[in-house]
Amino acid sequence: MSRTWATSGVDLHLELDPTTGRRAALEHALRDAIRAGRLAPDTRLPATRRLAVDLGLARNTVAAAYDQLVAEGYLTARRGAGTRVAPLARPRPGATATGADGPPPRHDLRPGSPDGTAFPTAAWLRSARRALTAAPAGAFGYTDPRGRAELRHALADHLGRTRGVQADPARIVVTTGYAQGLALLADVLDGPIALEDPGLPFHREIVRRAGRPVVPLPVDADGAHAFPADVAAAVVTPAHQFPTGVTLHPARRHALVDWARATGAVVVEDDYDGEYRYDRQPVGALQGTAPDHVVYAGSVSKTLGPGVRLGWLVLPPHLLDPVVDAKRHADRQTETPGQLTLADLITSHAYDRHIRAGRLRYRRRRDQLLHALRHHTAHGVSAGLHALVHHPDEDAAVAAATARGLALGRLRDHWHHPDPAAPQGLIIGYGTPAEHAYRPALRALADVLGT
Template identity: 65%
Template sequence: MSIDWAAFGVDLHLEFDPASGRRAGLERALREAIRAGRLTPETRLPSTRTLALELGLARGTVSAAYDQLVAEGYLSARTGSGTVVADLAGSRAQAARPAADVPALRHDLRPGSPDVSTFPTAAWLRATRRALATAPMAAYAYGDPRGRIELRTALADYLGRARGVLAHPDQIVITSGYVQALALLAGVPDGAVLAMEDPGLSFHRDVVRHARAEVVALPVDERGARTDLLRTPAFAAVRSVVVTPAHQYPTGVTLHPHRRHTATTWARERAGLIIEDDYDGEFRYDRQPVGALQGMAPDHVVYVGTAAKTLGPALRLAWMVLPGRLVEPVVRHKRHTDLHTEAIGQLALADLITSHAYDRHIRACRLRYWRRRDLLVNRLGRHVALHGIAAGLHAMVSLPTAGPSEQEILDRAAAHGLALGGLGDHWHSPGDHPPGLIVGYGTPNEGGYLAALDTLARVLGGSPRS
C-alpha cells in the first residue's frame, strides 16, 4: 500500500538532516504531520517495505522509526492490520476547529511590560563575557539559595544610592522574578493573612492564595493605600501588607508621606511586615524618584525590586532585601522551591551594575518613557482624565459613567487592533466600581507608539492628532 503524501501536506521525500540521521528525519516528519492533524487517527501507513522503497531507505530504518513512534504513542501497530495513526486525545477537535475571526493585534498598549526593544544587548554581551572570564568554577555548580555574592554585593550598593534602601549583601535574596518573591513571602509563615491594595493586580492575589495565605482588600484612594485602616478591627488578623508606594498599580498614585508613617508605625506596634513592591520606582518624571519605604523601617519592611521593568521580563531576576529575622526562613523556603536562581544572568547583571552600564541604561529609558508620557498627555489630556502620570510606565484613564462602558471601549479598541488594560479586573470583588482603562506606554516599540496613540484617540472619540 502507498499513501499520496502530498494530499496530506506531508513531505517525506526530503533531504534528511545528516546531523540527525535518516531515521530521525523520518520520525520527525511523521510526528509533525500527526501533531498538525494532517495524518488523522486511524490512517493506515504503508508497510515498512513499501515506504522504504518509496523513500529510498533501508527497511530496517523505516521499521525502527515506526517502532519509536509506536513507543511514543503516535502510531499503533495491530497484528494483521498494519500500522495506523493513533488517536491522540483532542487531535480531531484541534484539527477541525476553525480559526477564530479575531482582528489582528496591531497596537499593544497593555500595561506591565517595558519596551523590550530597548534591551541593552551590546552592554549585556560585554557584561556576560567579562563575568564568564572571571567567574570561579563554583559559579557553574549548585549555588547559594540567596544568590551569587557578586550580584548581592552590587545590589546592596546600587539600592543604597539609587533607592535609599538600607541593605547588606547577607540580607539580599535573589529570586526568579517578583512572582517567586511574593510566593515565598506569602508562605512564610504558613497560613498568613495579607492585606493587598484594592484595586491591584489580580494575578498577584492568586499567587498569594496559591501559597495558602488569605487576602484582605486594602482600599486605595487619591493618597494611596489606606494604611490608616490597618489599625481597625477589620484588619486585626493582618500581619503583612503588600503595597506599591512609589507608583501604585494601577491607579498610579504615590503613597502620601502621612500614609507611609502610618504604615511603618503599624508595623512596629503590631510586629507587622510591609512588603514593598518597587516594580518601577526608578522611573519618575516630575522630580527625583521617591525613596523606598524600606529606609524608614528596615526591620519591618521587605523591599522587592526586579529587572523586569528596567531590562526585560525574560531575565527572571528579582531581589528581596529582608529584615535579618526573615533571611533564614525565606532561604529555607526557597531552597525547597527551586534550590537557587540561575547564576549566569546574575553574574552578568552584577557586572552591568558595577560598570554603571545599568545606571546609564535606566537614565536613557527614563528619558524615552518621559517623552512617551508627554506624547500621551498632549494627545489625550484634553479628551480624558489621566491619572498617575508623574511616574512609571502606565497611566490610568477615568471613563465617564454616562458614556460607553469600560467593556464597550475595550471591545471597540479590539476591533481596531488595539490592546488595552481594563480597570474592572483589578478590583478584589465585583461591585459598582468606577470604570477606567490602564494604558501602558512602555510596551510598544519606538516606531509603533505614535500610531498606537492615534488609534487610542479614535477609540476614545478624540481627534487622532492634535
C-alpha cells in the same frame, strides 16, 4: 530497534519498527518526528550517505525514504540546499482550542511591560562576556540559595545609592522575578495577607495558592490606608501604585510603619517601577526608614524586561532563614549566568545608563500620551509605564478598541470584588509598543476616545 544519529550533525532518537521493512520503518520514524515537532520546519537533514552509515542502512534505502517524504510534502529537496523539513500547518505549541493564544493585537497599549526593542543587547553581551570569562568553575554548580555574592553585593550598592535601601548583601535573596519573591513570602508568613484594592489579580492568586487568605487594602488619592490589625503582612506599592498611579502620602508612610511596629506585621514594598519618576527625584524606598519591618522587593522586569527572570528580596533579619529555606526547596537557586551578567551590568554602570535612557524615552511617551488625551484626565503622578484614564463605560471603550486592533487594560479587572458602582477606567501602558509603533497606537487610542 532504536537508533540515534550521533555523527551526522543532528541528534535525534529514532525508533525503527523491526516488524516492518527498513525503508518503511525509517519513513514512519521521520514522519512521526516531523508531526510531533521534534524536527522543526527548515531543519536540514543529514546527507543520505551519512545517515545510512549512522543507522546501518543502505544508502538507497535512505534515499528512497527521503524521496517518499518529499512526495508527501514532509520534506523539501533543492540542489545545493540539501533535504529539509517542510513547513507544515500545525497548532502552535501551547495553543488552545479556544484560540486564547491568538495573534498579538495590532496596537498594544496593555500595561505591565517596557519596550522590548530597547533591551540593551550590546551592553548585556559585553557584561556576559566579562562575567562568564572571569567566573570560577564553581559558579556553575550548586551555590548559595540566596544568589551569587557578586550580584548581592552589586544590588546592595545600587539599591542603597539609587533607592535609599538599607541593603546588607547577606540579607538579599535573588529570585526568579517578583512573582517568586511574593510566593516565597506567602509560604513563610503565618496568616492573612493584605493586598491593595485595586491591584493585580495575579498577585492575589499567588497568595491564595500558598494557602493564605487575601484581605483587601483600600487605596484612595493618598495611597493605601485602613491597615488591618489581623494580618501577617501588607503588600504595597508606595512609589507608584498600580493601577491608580498615586504615591503613598508621607503621613500614610509613617502610619504604615507605625502599624507594622505595633502589630508585628510585615510590610512588603513592591518597588516595581520606582526608577521611573519624571517630574522630580524618585521617592526613596519605604524600607530605608524601617528595615526591620519592611521587605523590599524589586526586579528588572520594568527596566530590562520580564523575560529576564531576575528579582530580589531585601529581608528583615527574622525572615532571612525562613525565606532562604523556602527558596532552597522551591528551585534550589536562581540560574547563575544571568546573575553574573547583571552584576557586571550594574558594577560597570551600564545599568544606570540604561535606566537614564529609559527615563527620557518613557517621559517623552507619557507627554505624547497626555497630548493625545488632552480632552481627558490621566490620573496618577508623572512616573512609571502606565496611566489611568477614568471612563464611564469601560466595556464599550474596550470593545471599540478591540474592533480597531487596539489592546488596553481595564480597571474593573483589578478590583478585589467587582462592583458596578466602582469607578471604571482604562489602564494605558505606554511602555509596551516598540518606538515605531507608538504613534500609530496613540492615533488608534484617540479614535476610540474621540479626542
